[in-house]
Amino acid sequence: MALVTWSEAFETGIPVIDEQHQKLFSMINEFHDAMKERRGREKIGEVLDFLGDYVCRHFQEEEKMMAEHK
DSSP states (O other), X not given: OOSSOOOGXXXXXXXXXXXXXXXXXXXXXXXXXXXXXXXXXXXXXHHHHHHHHHHHHHHHHHHHHHHHHO
16 A cells, blocks of 8 residues: 555646656655565665655756746
8 A cells, every 4th residue: 555645636737747746656655665565775775866866856847947937
């Protein structure tokens, strides 16, 4: 069972941002499942690599869009 579930209520109406948010939800659920299966140590490197890239790319994209649309 998913720890967090995406809902239409979370949608921003900007497809690229919504897709990125959904990917974050997916990664949270994958890591949660790995922890429940006692594979958290195996998965943590992948999660941290994803988050390092995700945080930089995602927030740069959001900030760019906010600046463009004031």
